[in-house]
Amino acid sequence: ATPTALMVGTGRGAQLGILIKGPEVLESTRRVDTVVLDKTGTVTTGTMTLLATHTAPGVTAAEALRLAGALEHSSEHPVARAVAAGAAAEAGPLPVPEDFANVAGLGVQGVVEGHAVLVGRERLLGEWEIHLPAELKRAKDAAEEAGRTAVAVAWDGEARAVLEVADAVKDTSAEAIRRLRDLGLTPILLTGDNKAVAASVAAEVGIAPEDVIAEVMPEDKVEVVERLQAEGRSVAMVGDGVNDAAALARADLGLAMGTGTDAAIEAGDLTLVRGDLRAAADAIRLSRRTLGTIR
Numbered sequence: 479a480t481p482t483a484l485m486v487g488t489g490r491g492a493q494l495g496i497l498i499k500g501p502e503v504l505e506s507t508r509r510v511d512t513v514v515l516d517k518t519g520t521v522t523t524g525t526m527t528l529l530a531t532h533t534a535p536g537v538t539a540a541e542a543l544r545l546a547g548a549l550e551h552s553s554e555h556p557v558a559r560a561v562a563a564g565a566a567a568e569a570g571p572l573p574v575p576e577d578f579a580n581v582a583g584l585g586v587q588g589v590v591e592g593h594a595v596l597v598g599r600e601r602l603l604g605e606w607e608i609h610l611p612a613e614l615k616r617a618k619d620a621a622e623e624a625g626r627t628a629v630a631v632a633w634d635g636e637a638r639a640v641l642e643v644a645d646a647v648k649d650t651s652a653e654a655i656r657r658l659r660d661l662g663l664t665p666i667l668l669t670g671d672n673k674a675v676a677a678s679v680a681a682e683v684g685i686a687p688e689d690v691i692a693e694v695m696p697e698d699k700v701e702v703v704e705r706l707q708a709e710g711r712s713v714a715m716v717g718d719g720v721n722d723a724a725a726l727a728r729a730d731l732g733l734a735m736g737t738g739t740d741a742a743i744e745a746g747d748l749t750l751v752r753g754d755l756r757a758a759a760d761a762i763r764l765s766r767r768t769l770g771t772i773r
């Protein structure tokens with residue numbers, strides 16, 4: 479590859495809304511045959527909204543939202559933003575937590591108005607031996623079957639509410655995935671979210687059910703990339719979150735959403751400036767063409 483031809487490729491990339499870290503990046507795209515796509519913020523908009531609040535007997539929605547919203551206000555996670563915004567709208571001004579901790583891939587925990595509060599996946603509550611009562615479990619299962627993310631809320635040792643949040647698939651995602659397939663690439667959906675939500679998003683954008691990897695902890699995303707590489711695949715990873723950074727760095731080609739976190743952008747080889755997944759296909763086509771002309 480001559481440096482001049484590669485530089486021409488990177489200039490064209492900028493026109494397409496693709497920032498390339500260095501000309502050598504184009505080389506790594508040549509062998510890519512698999513594209514791992516993060517779900518939230520990459521395939522979906524990442525802007526979630528609170529859709530419903532289910533409570534245990536004797537608990538009001540306002541109460542649950544006040545405590546959950548107070549904690550989530552301190553988190554940047556798309557789920558947290560939805561809960562905090564919904565809570566502020568429905569329960570008024572939120573108290574400031576006395577204590578707060580983010581539990582990556584699981585949720586948040588802390589102290590609000592003297593109550594020990596947990597908000598997140600059922601697994602987060604499980605770590606404290608807290609279990610969802612039957613009626614909340616049913617609400618959770620129904621929400622997930624409908625393709626929504628269910629967030630459990632517990633305080634003082636008991637599960638007391640389930641919140642339903644959801645975001646939408648970007649209207650460019652299905653076309654982007656078609657274009658990736660046209661380039662001979664296999665798309666794989668990778669997410670920390672639950673299996674039912676992941677399956678519903680996959681169906682909507684045209685990813686095969688067997689190519690969905692869900693309920694993956696943030697630190698395990700990089701292992702998924704390594705496992706695919708160990709199978710002999712050359713892997714591109716597309717992501718936007720802090721929890722995607724290690725996988726972006728490990729992939730043969732890391733593509734960061736320009737609308738995502740700084741951590742993802744720093745870890746990636748390429749940035750899709752507009753956060754449009756179609757640019758991922760453009761980037762791969764461009765580099766193949768650039769390298770093709772110089773061979």
Ligand code: ADP
Nearest residue numbers: 518553555557558583584585597598669670671
């Ligand atoms: P993704 O891989 O889709 O970007 P994450 O790994 O960041 O998702 O999160 C996985 C799941 O953990 C979320 O779908 C949500 O159920 C739960 N979760 C993470 N952070 C929070 C939070 N702040 N509040 C509630 N739930 C959370």
Ligand code: MG
Nearest residue numbers: 516518519719
């Ligand atoms: Mg994400």
